[in-house]
Amino acid sequence: AESSATVRVALDGEQSSRLRGAARRHGLTVNTVVQGAWALLLSRYSRQREVVFGTTVSGRPAELAGVESMVGMFINTVPTRVHLDNGKDVLSWLRELQAEQTEARRFDVVPLTRLHSWSELPAEVGLFDSIVVFENYPIDDEAAATHGLRLRELTAIETTNYPLAAVVVSGERLSIGLGYDPALFEVSTIERWAGHLMRVLDVLVEDPTVALDRIDILTEAERHQVLVGWNDTAREVPAGTWVELFEVQVSRTPGATAVRCGDVSVSYGELNERANRLARLLIGLGVGAERLVALMMPRSVDLVVTLLAVWKAGAGYLPIDPGYPVERIGFMFSDACPVLVVTTCELDSRLSGVGLGVPRLRLDDRDVGATLAGCAGSDLTDVDRAAPLSGAHAAYVIYTSGSTGRPKGVVVAHDSVVDLVMWAGSEFGASGLSRVVASTSLNFDVSVFEIFSPLVMGGSIDVVPDVLAFAEPRVGGRVASLISGVPSAFSQVLTQDSAAVTADIVVLAGEALSARAVREIRAATSCTRIANIYGPTEATVYATAWYGDADGFDNDTEFESDTEFDNDTAPPIGRPVANTQVYVLDGWLRPMPVGVPGELYLAGRGLARGYLHRPGLTAARFVPNPFGVPGSRMYRTGDVVRWNGAGELDYLGRADHQVKIRGFRIELGEIEAVLARHPDVSAAVVLGRKAARTGENGLSEEDGSGLQQLVAYVVSAGPQDPTPSVLRSFVDQILPDYMVPAAFVFLDALPLGPTGKLDRRALPAPEPDAGPRTGYVPPSTDTQRVLAEIWADLLAVDKIGVEDNFFELGGDSIRSMLITTRINAAFDVALTPRDVLTARTVSALAETVEDAVLLELERVAFGDGNDKL
Incomplete structure (x- = not known):
């Protein structure tokens, strides 16, 4: 395999002249400008304000007489540490950088190994991963011309031991060769970086008064691609609310099965009529627009009826999990202020002492049944409601955990629900939504997708207690077109009874999807399509989606991924769904290049209205969208992602x-x-x-x-x-x-x-001895025993073997300093933290200590060797 490769770029004559002229006017060297550009790129790529890279120096100090006539390799590599104050202007920053470089020249002749030893980094961890080599060969044009010689071209071929090297050759045209390790970088990545470097050099010269945080490293083409091209998701959505879409579907297929639960099933016509009756009863109890109805009900056909009735009445629903602690239920009641609770006689006891003063409707109460029988079953109109149906009104409020420990209620509007179900219909089609397993708790917004998407496409839903119940042998014979779930829960389905999983499409969301999970689904189910879908509650269930066919993700063009999928690479979370825009930004809301991690922001029709009764939190998380139309918003997810070359997002984890x-x-x-x-x-x-x-x-x-x-x-x-x-x-x-x-x-x-x-x-705390032990070897000398006691105390491990690895026991640079202090006090020696980090085991460290003790004894006995005879 090729060990190194190079991508070469060059400024044209005019650009090179402007760069040299600008540097000269401001008292800077071209080398300083190049190093500044490189530091800025590393800062953007790593999202760090301080970066370190290597630079080469001639190693020929002017103080050494005759150094210029000496023959030999004097070149040295030294670390360059650069701090980027994003509010500072370019010129001030470059001048500071040049002054720091001048000050650091006293270290130019210090070997890199010596410099490394002064740091607290382990020996196997380098000081830097990239270097900048500035080649400025002095050419005496007049002397050359005298002898009839003319230098037409200078080509330098260099290789380094670093993954990335920028070799800059100064001449009439400034040329740059980006050397890289092909095992670590794709050529397309390095080509992008070369373009970024050229752009930054141009910006630094063009306007030296601009603040660092205002510099955009993306080319115009890249910027358009990540902001516009990959966000071209506009789709038409019918006017009206989900209720109107559902009633149109009822008129088309009144006799088709809509909901199944156990042995009970209802048709579209029956479901609609029951929901209409209950909606009229709810309106009579004060339910209407911008009001919430709390639902604490078992998973049943009645639950689906109630959901539809709440929406038909114009209100929003507030799911209450019967398994929640009383304290949390009480908080949700006091925070959301529902006007009514719909429950059952059995679950009503869970509300004892909670939600006092809030009316309760027990659906299985005999009197309630009689009242419902007297209500009309025809479709409601706005005349029947307290206010007309509006897509802007709240459809539901789902509480999610808060970082402060206080749950927050996410308010989602009817318009966003319509957008979701229209996308689901176009993405999965009528066949994909023909029989969907509704297994998710109402407190998790995936339930919105499972319940409401099929019912506007003529499909049916199978209500089950949870996703595990779908695979129970006693349920047997279940066949579904689509089943969704959290990857960790779905993996339990496979281990329980994989033969029972007979869904055509498996939709996974809510957690990062691993390559292992995908392989297990391929092997253990009859599914032909797998979807990895991402979306926070604040974006109405789903915001991005990736699809693949279960045989290898490359045979079904409708669901094909542009990214090659292998056994070790987790699938991406895909592209934005319809009417959704995704932005990968840094801390200053600048778009990140392809392949560079950033925080994910979401925009579009699917955004929630905000957090219930939390205007401050809403303003902090739903921020103005600088890339959209005036007045538009985007949601800050807190998730770290990056674009891949195919225009898909790779999920990397949480920022926190x-x-x-x-x-x-x-x-x-x-x-x-x-x-x-x-x-x-x-x-x-x-x-x-x-x-x-x-x-x-x-x-x-x-x-x-x-x-x-x-x-x-x-x-x-x-x-x-x-x-x-x-x-x-x-x-x-x-x-x-x-x-x-x-x-x-x-x-x-x-x-x-x-x-x-x-x-x-x-997740439980680990036992103190849960750390790695490769086989306990007890201390055998007094030195080893003392060291083992010190390690045990400071590493919080009960028993230390002399061959146990310091790092594997939880050791780090800070603990090495604590241990060194204790050792020096115990043995009256002068060890450094580097001695501990290098030794790694009690056995090796004991030898170091004993050697130090002997040296100290010799010094005391014979002097330090500096005394005059």
Whole structure:
């Protein structure tokens, strides 16, 4: 395989002249401008304000007499650290950079290995990953002309040991060669980066007064592509509300089955008539536009009837899960202020002491049944309602957890629901929605897709308690056109009874989809299509979608993905759905280039109205859309994604699921994805947790250091758990050592919340001895015993073996400093944190300590060698 390749670009003569002229006018070197452009690109790509890259220096200090006539390789590589203050203007920033470079020249002759030793980085972690080489060969044109010589072209061919190198040759035309490792980068990526570098150089010269945060690194073509081209999703949507669409469908297929639940089924005509009767009763009880009706009901045909009735009355529904704690139910009542609660006699007891003063309607009460029988079953008109039906009115409010611990109610309008079901109809068609499994709790907005999409397409829904019930053998014989679920819950369906899963289309949403899950679905179901769909509640269920056929994702053109799918790459979350725009932005709302992570923002008809009674939070999360028409909004998701070359989004994790271990910023989703690739792992979740130790009561408790360690929670794919050492070795082969979990906890299943999503708070703390132990070797010398005690105390591990790895036990640079202090006090030596980081084991560190003790004894006995004789 080719070890290196190069993409070459060059400024034209006019651009090169302007660059040199601008640098000269402002007292800058061209090298400084180039380094500034490179630093700016690295900052944008990494989303960091401080970057480090290597630069080459001649290594020929002017103070050394005759250095220019000496023959030999004096070149040295040194790290260049650049801070980017985004509010600062370009010229001030470049001048500061040049002054810092001048100040740092005293280190030009210091070997890179020596510079590295001064840092606290492990020996195997480099100081930088890219270098800038500025070639400025002095050519004496007059002397050359005297001898009849003329330099027509200078070509420099260089290779480096770094993944990325920018080799800049200054001449009449400034040329740049971007050398890269083909095993790490696609040529298209480097070509894009070359274009970005050329653009930034042009901007730096064009307007040196512009603030750094105002510089757009994208070319005009790229900017149009990510903002407009890949967001061309406009589709016509019929006027009116979902209720009107449903009533049109009833007129077409009144006798067709609409809802099944167990042995009970109702036709479209029956469902519509029952909903009309109940809607009239609700209106009589004060239900109407912009009012909420709380629903606490079992999953049944009556539940679907009630949902339709609430909408026909013009109101919105508020789902209440009977399994919720009383305290949470009480909060939802006090926050949402529903005008009515629809429930059953059995579940009404759950409301004891909650929602006092709110009227209750028990649907299975005999008197209520008699009243309903007396209500008209014909369709309602606006004359019957307290206010006309409007697409702007609230259709439902679903509460989601809040970062402050206070749930927030997301208000979704009828217009957004219509947009959703119209997209579903065009995407899956009448056949795809002909028989849909409705398995999701009303508290999870996927239920909106499952229930309301089929009923405007002439399809039917099968109401089941949950997705697991669909696969129960006793239910047997169920055939569905479409089943949806959270990946972690659906994986349990496959393990329960895969033969019972006979859906044509499997829609997965709510969690990141792994390659393993896709392979399991291919192998264990009869489905022909798989959809990976993404969307927060604030965007009305779904915002992006990726499709593939179950045989390999490349045979069905309607559902074909442009991205090659392999066994180790998780599928993307796809492209924006109809009437939705997606933006990948940095912290200053600048669009990110293809392949560069950024935060996902959503815009379009599907956006929720906001958070109920939370105007401040609404304004913070639903922000003005600088790329849309005046007055439009976009929602800040908090999810980190990136565009791929096919115009699809790759999901990378949550912006708030980042941790720092040993000073490195880590996206936990990246570790989870690697663990999921191991053949013995069915599912994995990684958290950053405070280190634990065994307390006096024998229970696990925080060790008080406040430092985090990575903890992996693993569900095994087979009957026997893989060993931590096996998984650690596997991860270590793919990720840096600071991303290898310090502890592993094996679970039978990942804990799920009421909506079927992973409940991270329910993951147990690891036992103090859950860290990796490859085989305990006890200390055998006094030095080893003292060191083991120090390690055990500061690493919060009960028993330390002399061959246990410092990093695998949760060690990091901060703990190395604490350990060094204790060692120096115990042995009266002068070790450095680097000694601990390099030794890695008690055995090796004991030798270092003993050598230091001997040297100290020799110094005391014979002096330090500097005394005069």
